[in-house]
Amino acid sequence: MAEQVKTSTTSTVAGQPLSSVPLVKSATAQIQAVPLPRRLAGGRAWGIGAIVVIGALLPFALQNFYIFQLTLAMVYAIALIGLNMLVGYNGQVSLGHGALYAIGAYIAAILMNSYDWPYWLSVLPAGVVCLVFGYFFGLPALRLSGHYLALASLALAVTTPQVLKHKALEQWTGGFSGIVLSKPEVPFGLPINQDQWIYFFVYAIMLVLFLGAYNLLRGRIGRAMIAIRDQPIAAEAMGINSAIIKTSTFGVSAFYTGVAGALSAIVVQFVSPDSYDFFLSITLLVGIAVGGFATISGAIYGALFILLVPNFAGELSKSAPWAIYGVLLILVMYFLPTGFAGFVRMIGQRLSAMFTR
Amino acid sequence: MDALLHQIFSGIASGGIYAGLALALVMIYQSTGHINFAQGEMAMFSTYIAWELIDYGTPYWGAFFLTIVFAFAAGVAIERLVIRPFHNLPVIALIIVFIGLLVVVNSTASWIFGTTLKTFPSPFPSEPLWNNHYISNHELGSIGVVLIIVAILFVFFRYTTLGLAMRAVAENPISSRLVGIRVSWMLALGWGLAAAIGAVSGMLVAPILYLDSSMMGGVLIYSLAGAILGGLDNPWGAAVGGFIIGIMENVLGAYVIGTQLKFSVALIVIVVVLLLRPAGLFGRTVVTRV
Amino acid sequence: MGALLSVKNLTAGYGETVVLHGLNFELREGGITAILGANGAGKTTTLRALCGLCRRRGEIEFDGKRIDNLVAEDVVRLGVAHVPDGRGTFAAMTAEENLRLGAYLRRDRDGVAQDFENVYTLFPRLKERRSQQAGTLSGGEQQMLAIARALMLRPRLLLLDEPSFGLAPLIVQEIYRTLRTINQQTNVSMLLVEQNATLALDLADHAYLVETGRVVISGESETVKADETIRRSYLGY
Ligand SMILES: Nc1ncnc2c1ncn2[C@@H]1O[C@H](COP(=O)(O)OP(=O)(O)OP(=O)(O)O)[C@@H](O)[C@H]1O
Ligand SMILES: [Mg+2]
Numbered sequence: 034m035a036e037q038v039k040t041s042t043t044s045t046v047a048g049q050p051l052s053s054v055p056l057v058k059s060a061t062a063q064i065q066a067v068p069l070p071r072r073l074a075g076g077r078a079w080g081i082g083a084i085v086v087i088g089a090l091l092p093f094a095l096q097n098f099y100i101f102q103l104t105l106a107m108v109y110a111i112a113l114i115g116l117n118m119l120v121g122y123n124g125q126v127s128l129g130h131g132a133l134y135a136i137g138a139y140i141a142a143i144l145m146n147s148y149d150w151p152y153w154l155s156v157l158p159a160g161v162v163c164l165v166f167g168y169f170f171g172l173p174a175l176r177l178s179g180h181y182l183a184l185a186s187l188a189l190a191v192t193t194p195q196v197l198k199h200k201a202l203e204q205w206t207g208g209f210s211g212i213v214l215s216k217p218e219v220p221f222g223l224p225i226n227q228d229q230w231i232y233f234f235v236y237a238i239m240l241v242l243f244l245g246a247y248n249l250l251r252g253r254i255g256r257a258m259i260a261i262r263d264q265p266i267a268a269e270a271m272g273i274n275s276a277i278i279k280t281s282t283f284g285v286s287a288f289y290t291g292v293a294g295a296l297s298a299i300v301v302q303f304v305s306p307d308s309y310d311f312f313l314s315i316t317l318l319v320g321i322a323v324g325g326f327a328t329i330s331g332a333i334y335g336a337l338f339i340l341l342v343p344n345f346a347g348e349l350s351k352s353a354p355w356a357i358y359g360v361l362l363i364l365v366m367y368f369l370p371t372g373f374a375g376f377v378r379m380i381g382q383r384l385s386a387m388f389t390r
Numbered sequence: 391m392d393a394l395l396h397q398i399f400s401g402i403a404s405g406g407i408y409a410g411l412a413l414a415l416v417m418i419y420q421s422t423g424h425i426n427f428a429q430g431e432m433a434m435f436s437t438y439i440a441w442e443l444i445d446y447g448t449p450y451w452g453a454f455f456l457t458i459v460f461a462f463a464a465g466v467a468i469e470r471l472v473i474r475p476f477h478n479l480p481v482i483a484l485i486i487v488f489i490g491l492l493v494v495v496n497s498t499a500s501w502i503f504g505t506t507l508k509t510f511p512s513p514f515p516s517e518p519l520w521n522n523h524y525i526s527n528h529e530l531g532s533i534g535v536v537l538i539i540v541a542i543l544f545v546f547f548r549y550t551t552l553g554l555a556m557r558a559v560a561e562n563p564i565s566s567r568l569v570g571i572r573v574s575w576m577l578a579l580g581w582g583l584a585a586a587i588g589a590v591s592g593m594l595v596a597p598i599l600y601l602d603s604s605m606m607g608g609v610l611i612y613s614l615a616g617a618i619l620g621g622l623d624n625p626w627g628a629a630v631g632g633f634i635i636g637i638m639e640n641v642l643g644a645y646v647i648g649t650q651l652k653f654s655v656a657l658i659v660i661v662v663v664l665l666l667r668p669a670g671l672f673g674r675t676v677v678t679r680v
Numbered sequence: 681m682g683a684l685l686s687v688k689n690l691t692a693g694y695g696e697t698v699v700l701h702g703l704n705f706e707l708r709e710g711g712i713t714a715i716l717g718a719n720g721a722g723k724t725t726t727l728r729a730l731c732g733l734c735r736r737r738g739e740i741e742f743d744g745k746r747i748d749n750l751v752a753e754d755v756v757r758l759g760v761a762h763v764p765d766g767r768g769t770f771a772a773m774t775a776e777e778n779l780r781l782g783a784y785l786r787r788d789r790d791g792v793a794q795d796f797e798n799v800y801t802l803f804p805r806l807k808e809r810r811s812q813q814a815g816t817l818s819g820g821e822q823q824m825l826a827i828a829r830a831l832m833l834r835p836r837l838l839l840l841d842e843p844s845f846g847l848a849p850l851i852v853q854e855i856y857r858t859l860r861t862i863n864q865q866t867n868v869s870m871l872l873v874e875q876n877a878t879l880a881l882d883l884a885d886h887a888y889l890v891e892t893g894r895v896v897i898s899g900e901s902e903t904v905k906a907d908e909t910i911r912r913s914y915l916g917y
Binding site: 120124126128173176177179180181183184185187188189191192195196311315318319322326354355356358359360362363366367370 | 423424425427472475476479481482483485486487489490491492493494496497498501607611614615618652653654656657660661664665
């Protein structure tokens with residue numbers, strides 16, 4: 034505690050504020066460092082396979098409205114995995130990912146609306162633009178950390194809707210009223226409805242991106258990201274180029290979030306400046322906090338939380354749903370600092386310990 | 391020319407408001423190194439208390455001071471009940487908690503007090519001084535109140551034992567404990583003071599912006615920019631920063647980037663200052679010899 | 681005469697690691713006791729344990745009262761002033777503000793004013809530098825400031841953690857001379873932690889040698905000085 038406060042007051046001068054404060058409880062890292070027994074790892078692969086299959090079957094069992102909701106949850110999950118790379122794995126707090134999500138959504142919407150691109154072609158460019166943008170935002174972020182980075186990115190989140198509304202861009206963005214898009218048609222004469230098709234479209238992209246994230250984060254680069262988060266000085270000494278890793282993480286994180294934004298435009302068929310306000314950034318951060326920092330599966334739990342809990346809170350109390358949301362958030366931080374993913378993992382470890390004994 | 395003067399004066403006036411909330415932010419930053427993202431919402435909530443009191447027929451200044459007392463107590467209570475349990479957790483957890491707090495206070499306010507805009511009285515006469523058309527009495531009065539707060543804080547931190555102890559805790563909690571300071575109470579006190587100052591700024595904003603649960607959202611952003619510009623560890627620096635931001639917002643908004651993009655001013659200031667001079671214009675540079 | 685401080689079976693550590701494995705020692709009122717030991721022996725930890733700055737177990741009795749369950753803020757209130765290792769000065773504040781903080785618990789204004797005079801007499805250098813930022817003082821001046829700040833409490837027991845650390849021999853001698861003066865004038869007891877055994881044994885009346893968290897030698901300074909092990913390993917002759 035002493036160290037923390039001290040660094041924060043003195044090192045503002047050095048331009049490395051709060052850098053020595055661990056951003057994410059290292060417990061997460063420790064849990065991850067425990068190698069899974071082979072048998073369990075095998076079981077885990079089966080489990081994941083089963084979930085993937087169930088995911089592919091779900092749209093045949095659900096009503097359209099729930100399919101739509103699940104599709105939205107998957108879009109969020111993509112954004113969350115992107116944000117978690119940055120915040121959870123690399124320790125850079127961003128309150129501005131709502132802005133990147135918005136940029137992704139608008140790029141896709143403009144390509145479809147003003148340039149008649151097909152929806153499936155507009156996703157990648159949206160991600161790439163965000164990648165470039167994120168990379169460049171990551172450059173000044175190199176010199177900021179903790180609260181300061183949160184602040185700078187917060188300002189980005191607040192500014193973006195204003196830019197989107199601006200007159201100069203109106204011919205593309207549609208100003209205040211935004212852009213209305215048409216619903217993607219089912220291709221190849223497949224015997225499914227449009228909602229089911231959009232579900233599969235998003236589902237496929239999500240699987241690819243999750244696989245990519247898994248390879249990235251569980252590999253050498255992921256370890257470098259964690260090392261920079263926990264031991265910045267030691268990481269440098271070990272020969273990790275933390276500037277490159279940090280800016281690239283920002284870029285990749287922005288790519289994921291931008292793709293999610295583009296998908297959200299396709300799923301909702303509408304973009305408007307006010308859908309991407311500051312609360313969206315907060316919601317995304319909440320998603321990874323609740324799901325679990327520095328976890329991959331946490332993105333799923335987080336996405337379900339941010340999608341379902343506001344509804345649930347709305348039913349619990351018609352007048353103050355957000356208050357309940359906020360209280361839940363604080364309680365989760367207190368009782369489950371490693372998020373639902375950490376909780377699930379703990380339960381899993383307890384269970385496996387019980388059975389192996 | 392006259393138009394420019396106009397912009398500058400209204401800039402000074404809004405700057406006074408930003409300075410008020412910036413001071414509140416500095417209070418907490420100084421003692422804990424944290425930026426309380428819920429500061430604006432707490433101020434907004436307190437302003438509703440003042441509104442209720444006035445609505446019941448309490449005279450303005452009575453409501454004003456009662457509200458300050460309420461805000462102080464609420465600040466202390468929030469620190470002890472909500473923030474304290476997290477003091478060993480990493481920064482990111484705390485940022486999330488601040489955001490949770492922001493959401494809770496905001497939505498509780500619209501739940502209890504409704505969502506219709508409320509007019510809030512000004513304690514200052516409405517006829518402008520010397521019939522000038524640049525600045526209203528309320529704006530002048532707000533600036534005066536902010537300057538008084540700065541002066542009180544200056545005296546408090548420089549000359550009173552309690553103020554000294556609060557600074558000590560901010561600088562070195564362990565040594566503070568070794569001279570007998572109860573660190574945890576100082577942190578709670580910092581929160582109380584911040585909330586009280588925030589309440590004052592809320593009551594000064596409300597006659598201008600109308601009272602509503604989203605009243606302080608924009609103010610918080612500008613105040614943060616002001617506090618960063620002036621130096622987060624320096625009360626009067628932050629106040630000056632608030633004024634500068636107010637003027638920049640108005641002048642740049644009117645002549646350079648257009649009113650639609652006013653928030654960008656805050657964004658640019660925050661990023662540029664953090665990059666070029668992270669301690670702010672007037673932030674203290676601590677010299678340590680080892 | 682009973683001891684002012686008596687420590688029985690003190691264990692202490694940080695997190696999982698145990699540093700002290702059952703320490704026993706005593707300190708009489710008005711006396712100066714030295715704790716000697718090599719780097720990492722647990723000297724600093726001993727002082728921190730007394731103040732409740734680290735996890736500890738055992739019996740600590742100060743002036744007949746058990747203090748082993750008190751937090752640091754309350755130990756200070758009994759009149760125990762700690763000059764920590766690294767001096768713990770408030771670097772961004774002036775020397776005078778540091779002294780005012782030392783008197784934080786005092787309510788007798790006149791007495792405090794008197795003590796300002798006293799410490800300025802003991803350390804004239806601090807009087808010259810009183811409005812200078814403590815962080816910019818020289819190492820020796822900072823050590824003086826740290827001791828002066830502790831004295832502002834009017835303590836009954838002064839805990840000193842390596843007051844000679846990193847200072848030039850002349851300054852060290854000056855500080856030790858002042859410590860003796862303080863002890864003679866105010867009868868404040870001192871628990872002195874040192875690596876420099878020669879210095880410490882000259883000042884102290886009793887001494888304990890700690891090795892890896894255990895007392896290995898104890899007794900009056902003269903006896904300890906004569907001990908073969910001490911002579912060879914710590915006094916170097
Ligand atoms: N905060 C801490 N956390 C964990 N271990 C600690 C901590 N402080 C000290 N230690 C360990 O406790 C042991 C004793 O340390 P201590 O500082 O008490 O030694 P010392 O006798 O004062 O040494 P020196 O003469 O070098 O000051 C050392 O092994 C040290 O690594
Ligand atoms: Mg030591």
